[in-house]
Amino acid sequence: MSKYVKKLITEDLRQRLAGVHDALLVSVVGLDANADNRLRAELSSKDIHLLVVKKSLAARAADGTPLAPMFDGVAGSAAVCWGGQDIVALAKEVVRLAKRDEYKAFEARGGVLDGERLTAAQVEQVSKWPTREEQLSILLGQVLAPGARLASQLVSAGGALASQIEQKGEEGEA
Numbered sequence: 001m002s003k004y005v006k007k008l009i010t011e012d013l014r015q016r017l018a019g020v021h022d023a024l025l026v027s028v029v030g031l032d033a034n035a036d037n038r039l040r041a042e043l044s045s046k047d048i049h050l051l052v053v054k055k056s057l058a059a060r061a062a063d064g065t066p067l068a069p070m071f072d073g074v075a076g077s078a079a080v081c082w083g084g085q086d087i088v089a090l091a092k093e094v095v096r097l098a099k100r101d102e103y104k105a106f107e108a109r110g111g112v113l114d115g116e117r118l119t120a121a122q123v124e125q126v127s128k129w130p131t132r133e134e135q136l137s138i139l140l141g142q143v144l145a146p147g148a149r150l151a152s153q154l155v156s157a158g159g160a161l162a163s164q165i166e167q168k169g170e171e172g173e174a
Contacts, residue, residue: 009054010057010061013062016051017061020066020082022086022090022111022112022113022114023067023090023112024080024090024091024108024110024111025070025071025078025080025111026050026078026079026080026094026106026107026108027079027106028050028105029076029077030105031106039097042097043081046089047085048082048083048084048093049081049082050079052078053080055077055078058071058078059071066115068112069115069116069117070111085131085133086131087111087113088127091123091124092127094108094123095108095123096127108123108124110122111123113126
């Protein structure tokens with residue numbers, strides 16, 4: 001491949017990965033064409049992109065970006081996976097698909113999170129974290145809990161008082 005073609009490919013990769021801060025490195029070697037097509041369709045339905053790249057060109061394209069550490073010390077063929085709601089949702093989907101029998105050859109090989117390189121084991125750990133939506137719901141529950149507890153305590157005391165007044169009123173009528 002000529003230097004001109006390599007430069008064009010590098011620029012195209014740089015444009016595709018512009019604005020991407022977190023991504024995973026996966027292996028798709030060994031998938032047949034049908035399984036690869038189904039895998040890409042499943043990933044695409046979740047707004048996740050999969051791009052098989054030549055490591056040296058991808059490393060050149062990612063140089064100076066938060067994705068640069070992802071390609072350090074990588075051997076063999078690789079594919080870059082990015083997108084989804086956040087890195088946790090991406091890791092959950094990749095780990096879920098890797099466990100399916102039809103995608104045995106598909107596996108996470110590492111990645112990058114906030115500029116830090118992830119190993120395959122760390123990707124597995126990240127997949128167990130709560131997603132952004134889950135974190136927001138937990139936070140909202142924690143914010144609303146004291147107010148709800150106070151309201152229930154006020155209502156319960158008022159309800160008990162109203163019940164006692166009603167009982168005394170019924171006793172006076174009898």
